[in-house]
Amino acid sequence: MAEIWAERALLPEGWAENVLVAVTPEGRIDSVEAGVAPRGTRTELLLPSIANLHSHAFQRAMAGLSEAKGDQPKDTFWTWRKIMYRFLDHLTPDDVESIAALVQMEMLEAGYATNVEFHYLHHRQGGAHYANIAEMSERIAAAASRTGIGLTLLPVHYQFGGIDGRALGPGQQRFGTNPDEFARLLEGAEAAVAKLGPDSGVGVAPHSLRAVSKEGLALVTNLRPGRPVHLHLAEQIPEVEEILAGYGLRPTEWLLDNAAVDRNWTLIHATQMTDDETIRLAKTGAVAGLCPITESSLGDGIFNGTVWQEAGGRWGYGSDSNIRISLVEELRTLEYSLRLRDRGRAVLATRNRTTGRVLYDAGLDGGATAAGRETGAIRAGLWADLVGVSLQNEVMVGRKDDTLLDSFVFAGNDGLIKDVWSAGRHQVRNGKHLDRDRIVSDYLACITRLQDKM
Incomplete structure (x- = not known):
């Protein structure tokens, strides 16, 4: 069972602190608990994707x-x-x-x-x-x-x-x-x-x-x-x-x-x-x-x-x-x-x-x-589609509750995103996809082949 711990998280019932999300090997959320000491993979702000x-x-x-x-x-x-x-x-x-x-x-x-x-x-x-x-x-x-x-x-x-x-x-x-x-x-x-x-x-x-x-x-x-x-x-x-x-x-x-x-x-x-x-x-x-x-x-x-x-x-x-x-x-x-x-x-x-x-x-x-996907909230039973956002920056520092989302949407950028899980697959870490270099290399080779035709 993988574990993700967040300083703050947006749950179906509202904002919560010190939240631990347990994820099954199949990629579904097993449990969500607030007020827990840090353990597992840590992030600052956890949002449903x-x-x-x-x-x-x-x-x-x-x-x-x-x-x-x-x-x-x-x-x-x-x-x-x-x-x-x-x-x-x-x-x-x-x-x-x-x-x-x-x-x-x-x-x-x-x-x-x-x-x-x-x-x-x-x-x-x-x-x-x-x-x-x-x-x-x-x-x-x-x-x-x-x-x-x-x-x-x-x-x-x-x-x-x-x-x-x-x-x-x-x-x-x-x-x-x-x-x-x-x-x-x-x-x-x-x-x-x-x-x-x-x-x-x-x-x-x-x-x-x-x-x-x-x-x-x-x-x-x-x-x-x-x-x-x-x-x-x-x-x-x-x-x-x-x-x-x-x-x-x-x-x-x-x-x-x-x-x-x-x-x-x-x-x-x-x-x-x-x-x-x-x-x-x-x-x-x-x-x-x-x-x-x-x-x-x-x-x-x-x-x-x-x-x-x-x-x-x-x-x-x-x-x-x-x-x-x-x-x-x-x-x-x-x-x-x-x-x-x-x-x-x-x-x-x-x-x-x-x-x-x-x-x-x-x-x-x-x-x-x-x-057509069982997702959209940090709730037990749903797929673990999650986004970890940095709070230690000039846009998010000191923000609380809904102003976190206001700051993220209106003053933020994609660079604030540090981690992304899709059905529990931790594909983005420190802001970068795990296979970024190879994917970009393949794409550049593709565009080079196409360039003269375009």
Whole structure:
């Protein structure tokens, strides 16, 4: 039985001092006790880890390559997408594994113990299948085996180039699946993830309303009852206009009227919703999968956070394009975007919880649900997904209770994170992943091979 002792820890019942957490050999929390003398592995501040609920790992390798002015009058998400399509056409399975390993390592060092991978890069250039249709899924799982991160793999069903059912374009052919192909792909992904251990699993991801048929959506969402269902929803105004023209309803309206959305669902972005749509969706118990850094990068818009919160909505955080992998930056970017929009401060704070506490608690709840993982608190029976944070620094020294989280989120950085455990696996120590040098070396070799093609 491994033991972790913390000067202070955030427990389900609140803040506690001198906390001892016992972890089983299988990686679950066996017991939690406050007021205990130090023993075992020591840390200063112990927090439950938030799951990263939305990632496209391969996009990490194109970070910084889309900031020049293009040939259009205005650069948008849609011009960025063309760059992404050109980039991914060069990636091999070896490249994808190397990039995914770097992404997962950076997630762990940023305090995420779980990677929920929204995985749609399935096939060869031009769309031909690999001999094993789940080859690329196996590479994501292989990366997780190397990094030790908890993995929820979401194979993506991607049928069409638009809501009118048009064929996939040249940049999309590596994503394409019909319903039968997707079922086989899902089975292969499950087999790959099963090798990682019991804390990893799969879900399903119909890409978006514009990329799957009504029938395809219904089929996919019923393939694995009780497991997570993720869908891109209402990210961009042109997307809203396309769904409205094709179905006669806005995306969120149509989804709520035509699918049994519940707590198993995670709707990614949802930045283009009316107040009525926001309230209706919040009341389903579904999680809003927010990616504030990427949404800022792509100019998606600002999530309707205040109305969502007032309606009792749940949310979590994802690094999406992985242009910058930083948990604390995701949290503060969400709050700061709302402050800029509303010209106020402490927008998401409540009468009894500070802003940092609200942001962190939301991520714990929403991330655990989105990952389909027994995590999100320092409580016996859950996976030991834990983050050790330094208090002996100019940001955290002297802070107590919720101001610890406020200081961590709004004045801190990833360098304050010293230790991370994923299902009890102590993968980050003294701020660095145990296999950092080899993972970075492999990634640099990959980028060197790709550089001329990019």
